[in-house]
Amino acid sequence: MNVIMTYVPTIGLEVHAELKTKSKMFCGCKNDPHNTAPNTHTCPVCLAHPGTLPVPNEQAIEMVLLFGQAVSATVATYSEFDRKNYFYPDIPKAYQISQYAFPFLSGGNLKGVALTRVHLEEDTARSQHDKGEGSLVDFNRAGVPLMELVTEPVIHDAKTAGDFARELQLLLRTLGISDANMERGEMRVEANISVSKNPEQFGTKVEVKNLNSFRSVEAAIEFEIARQIELLEQGGVVSQETRGWDENNNRTFTQRSKETAKDYRYFPDPDIPKIDTSKHEAFAAHRLAEKMPKLPENKRLEYKNLGLTSEQIEVILNQSEIDSYFASVVQLPLCTSDVVRLVANYLTSDVLSLTQGNDLKLEALNPAHFLELMIMLSEGKINSRIAKDLLPELFIATDGPLALASARGLLQVSDTAAIQKIIDEIISEQVTVVAEYKAGKEASLQYLIGQAMKKTMGTANPAVLKELLIQSLK
Numbered sequence: 043m044n045v046i047m048t049y050v051p052t053i054g055l056e057v058h059a060e061l062k063t064k065s066k067m068f069c070g071c072k073n074d075p076h077n078t079a080p081n082t083h084t085c086p087v088c089l090a091h092p093g094t095l096p097v098p099n100e101q102a103i104e105m106v107l108l109f110g111q112a113v114s115a116t117v118a119t120y121s122e123f124d125r126k127n128y129f130y131p132d133i134p135k136a137y138q139i140s141q142y143a144f145p146f147l148s149g150g151n152l153k154g155v156a157l158t159r160v161h162l163e164e165d166t167a168r169s170q171h172d173k174g175e176g177s178l179v180d181f182n183r184a185g186v187p188l189m190e191l192v193t194e195p196v197i198h199d200a201k202t203a204g205d206f207a208r209e210l211q212l213l214l215r216t217l218g219i220s221d222a223n224m225e226r227g228e229m230r231v232e233a234n235i236s237v238s239k240n241p242e243q244f245g246t247k248v249e250v251k252n253l254n255s256f257r258s259v260e261a262a263i264e265f266e267i268a269r270q271i272e273l274l275e276q277g278g279v280v281s282q283e284t285r286g287w288d289e290n291n292n293r294t295f296t297q298r299s300k301e302t303a304k305d306y307r308y309f310p311d312p313d314i315p316k317i318d319t320s321k322h323e324a325f326a327a328h329r330l331a332e333k334m335p336k337l338p339e340n341k342r343l344e345y346k347n348l349g350l351t352s353e354q355i356e357v358i359l360n361q362s363e364i365d366s367y368f369a370s371v372v373q374l375p376l377c378t379s380d381v382v383r384l385v386a387n388y389l390t391s392d393v394l395s396l397t398q399g400n401d402l403k404l405e406a407l408n409p410a411h412f413l414e415l416m417i418m419l420s421e422g423k424i425n426s427r428i429a430k431d432l433l434p435e436l437f438i439a440t441d442g443p444l445a446l447a448s449a450r451g452l453l454q455v456s457d458t459a460a461i462q463k464i465i466d467e468i469i470s471e472q473v474t475v476v477a478e479y480k481a482g483k484e485a486s487l488q489y490l491i492g493q494a495m496k497k498t499m500g501t502a503n504p505a506v507l508k509e510l511l512i513q514s515l516k
């Protein structure tokens with residue numbers, strides 16, 4: 043009997059995302075924790091000087107509510123901020139302002155995963171333990187708005203958890219509320235994992251932290267499921283604890299026993315008024331709806347209807363620059379349904395590699411010129427070899443591709459008289475190869491086609507050329 047099959051893993055995710063507000067959560071300091079010298083964006087409020095008072099950031103609340111509308115969450119009319127008490131060098135007040143009993147959002151759904159809640163809190167400062175003697179603390183990050191999302195424990199495998207995290211990153215970026223770069227800690231995933239033989243009852247859960255890539259999320263969940271099952275099979279017990287992820291050795295390790303909510307002595311922050319979001323015009327549902335961009339799930343459907351493959355769709359959606367470029371080409375009147383697939387095809391392959399690997403910037407590629415090139419290709423005015431050659435030039439040239447191609451005689455020739463003239467020349471020049479072909483050497487035909495193509499500088503319609511050549515050799 044396969045013991046693995048008798049256990050059901052259950053996974054819930056907690057994700058923190060740094061919001062891209064102009065200023066910090068409770069003070070006017072610039073929200074820029076990653077790009078400047080340490081401790082340059084600080085003030086008495088975020089350094090917790092006595093007598094200072096926090097003022098909630100309206101833009102941060104608006105971003106959370108916009109997210110809520112995108113995932114169909116329920117917006118609380120009554121919400122409050124609480125103090126989560128603990129002592130650590132990166133938390134100058136010795137408490138973090140967070141939300142406990144009354145978060146802004148509850149419920150909702152993303153990629154088929156039910157959400158429990160979404161709340162707003164402040165980030166901690168950043169400790170650095172590897173810069174010389176002792177530890178250093180950078181307070182640029184102290185007080186940066188953090189959105190925390192908690193899912194229901196409804197995920198049962200690593201892949202689903204990874205896909206959820208990817209979709210969340212895409213949504214945060216689409217909404218423009220977080221850059222959600224995991225390597226930079228702008229999006230941090232924690233996974234609560236348990237296994238149980240009894241589908242009615244959860245096993246003891248273990249929380250795994252420090253997951254800073256999608257690969258780590260999936261690998262850590264797989265490791266932890268296997269570790270817990272093995273432990274239970276050997277007669278051991280899973281202890282409720284927080285574990286870290288060791289990326290180099292692909293394993294989780296004990297960090298500390300898990301605190302419970304009681305340990306934090308949560309209580310409502312007396313310095314911040316309670317918030318009824320329905321009383322603020324900026325938070326009204328219709329105002330948020332006006333700011334709502336087209337969401338990934340809607341774009342997927344739209345692109346599918348345009349005939350794009352699912353691989354093309356995911357590449358376009360996850361490259362915001364390509365996505366907006368694609369939109370600007372598709373809205374051109376000449377972009378018919380025939381040519382749109384070709385546009386997607388070239389954008390997700392040739393254009394993408396040109397802009398990623400070179401100094402070429404997508405904004406330098408005039409959408410009308412790019413579309414013209416695709417139309418020339420679909421109408422057979424040029425072949426794909428010439429299209430690929432002309433494409434990088436379009437980033438630099440002021441002329442359109444039709445002007446470029448005709449000036450250089452690169453337009454595909456389907457005119458049989460013109461092609462026949464070239465073939466006659468080739469046949470008289472390549473006497474030996476022609477004789478070999480007539481003697482039955484098939485490969486010689488390919489050589490002759492190549493020679494003729496060369497003479498036309500690659501402009502001849504290959505099908506027409508081949509047919510005429512075979513005729514002429516008879």
Ligand SMILES: [Zn+2]
Nearest residue numbers: 069071085088
């Ligand atoms: Zn400040």
